[in-house]
Amino acid sequence: MDVVAWITAASLAAWVWLLLCQGFFWRTDLRLPPRAEPAAWPDxxxxxxxxxxxxxxxxxxxxxxxxxxxxxxxxxxxxxxxxxxxxxxxxxxxxxxxxxxxxxxxxxxxxxxxxxxxxxxxxxxxxxxxxxxxxxxxxxxxxxxxxxxxxxxxxxxxxxxxxxxxxxxxxxxxxxxxxxxxxxxxxxxxxxxxxxxxxxxxxxxxxxxxxxxxxxxxxxxxxxxxxxxxxxxxxxxxxxxxxxxxxxxxxxxxxxxxxxxxxxPRLADLWQMVSRSAYAQLRHNPVVLLGTVLGLALVYLVPPLALMAGAATGSAATAVLGGLAWAVMAGTYTPMLRYYGQPLWLAPLLPFTAFLYLLMTVDSAVQHYRGRGAAWKGRTYARPDAAPEQR
Missing domain, CATH: 3.90.550.10 (Spore Coat Polysaccharide Biosynthesis Protein SpsA; Chain A)
Incomplete structure (x- = not known):
């Protein structure tokens, strides 16, 4: 296989691991645990x-x-x-x-x-x-x-x-x-x-x-x-x-x-919701940011791009591996779409949504280095510094 096929195989392997080994994160059946009402209700x-x-x-x-x-x-x-x-x-x-x-x-x-x-x-x-x-x-x-x-x-x-x-x-x-x-x-x-x-x-x-x-x-x-x-x-x-x-x-x-x-209602509203804290999630670390961008690209962007590239170049291995990875991705997303009552045809669009999140994350880092930090309702929070302990 060529280099693109090997990269696509790595993406498929990542999806198999996510499907089976990441705590079944894609299942949406976890609700409040079974409960017996207390004899005396606490305040x-x-x-x-x-x-x-x-x-x-x-x-x-x-x-x-x-x-x-x-x-x-x-x-x-x-x-x-x-x-x-x-x-x-x-x-x-x-x-x-x-x-x-x-x-x-x-x-x-x-x-x-x-x-x-x-x-x-x-x-x-x-x-x-x-x-x-x-x-x-x-x-x-x-x-x-x-x-x-x-x-x-x-x-x-x-x-x-x-x-x-x-x-x-x-x-x-x-x-x-x-x-x-x-x-x-x-x-x-x-x-x-x-x-x-x-x-x-x-x-x-x-x-x-x-x-x-x-x-x-x-x-x-x-x-x-x-x-x-x-x-x-x-x-x-x-x-x-x-x-x-x-x-x-x-x-x-x-x-x-x-x-x-x-x-x-608007993309700008959702963008602000995500970007205001995305870089904080990465501990304001540029190395972690780079790894996140590469990881998102490998897991979410490679499958559809590989399927299209394989079909265009006649590389059956690349196309099949990309298609399988994309199918596993969409399959893990369908329970969440059902939970939200959304049509399942949105599942194959997850790579596009992931690309938006990638851009939001990068924008979050850019805003941080411009000194704007995490902004919310008129307040801006820069990178947390070590604060003295309060006793």
Missing amino acids: VCVVVPARDEAAVLPDSLPSLLAQDYPGHAEIFLIDDGSTDGTGDVARALAERDGGLPLTVASPSEPPAGWTGKLWAVRHGIALARAREPEYLLLTDADIAHGRQSLRELVASAHAGGYDLVSQMARLRVASAWERLVVPAFVYFFAQLYPFRRIAVRGSRTAAAAGGCVLLRTEAAERARIPDAIRQAVIDDVSLARAVKGSGGHIWLGLADHVDSVRPY
Whole structure:
């Protein structure tokens, strides 16, 4: 075989390994573990950091206020320097709908070494601890919960002895770009952090989905959350690592009744969502960036290019190997498309979507070296420096 055929064979081998040896990341049947309801329901405090979220709160906050939870639960919405009346909207919704008690509070501007979201979370947790809850639910302002969501999370955590239970919210898929990019986002996340490995004690895989994290208060204190991760741009993964690293038992799976209501109608919106933290995921390391680009090219771009090149040049080996690799790729993507209710003809387009993610990742690095770092809602976070420990 020629060099191109050997490269294509390496791509196919990579896909066979991903199919069989990467924790069956492509399966989408992992839901909340079996749960027996506790005899006495523990107290829970819900912490919602919110910055300029007035537009989405009417679609999300009522779902928290209306939670059907047998124990005591209350909500702390932390208005993180909003300029659009987020706090007023939250109060008006609580007055209109009733339900769980709601406290709206505002912290000071985050000090150096803190991201805005984690500073808001810190403020919310401090208020919640005065109530001495057994659990904290950390959820984003754009997340809508089914009426039984809190009840099911607590029951699963209690029955399974988990210190952290997280559900990957179902992201909005309405526009053409969302259909093309969003399912792939969750697919790539699961490929990096196979859900089945996360719950295995002793495994090095740890991740959570920041939109929905039920955290045992004792575990948060043991792991020094959020102080220990105060600089983290990708705060959900950092949180899970801190909890698991301190001896906690964690779980992550897909959700059926936890949904993001935030729209990403344009490619530019999705681009910003990915690029603002992609280079942070690579630890701001140019060598890791180069390896990632080459790896994405080998795994996702080589198969369709090899199939076309083999067909054009008459190289049967290259065409067959490329076609097989592309077929395995598309096959592993179809469960995620089904989960999102999308047509299966999108599966062969995964190489194009992967190419977009490659460009977003490179753009993330470019923005970092231009001094723009991870930008979100008027704040820019440069590469984290070593910060003095806070005791």
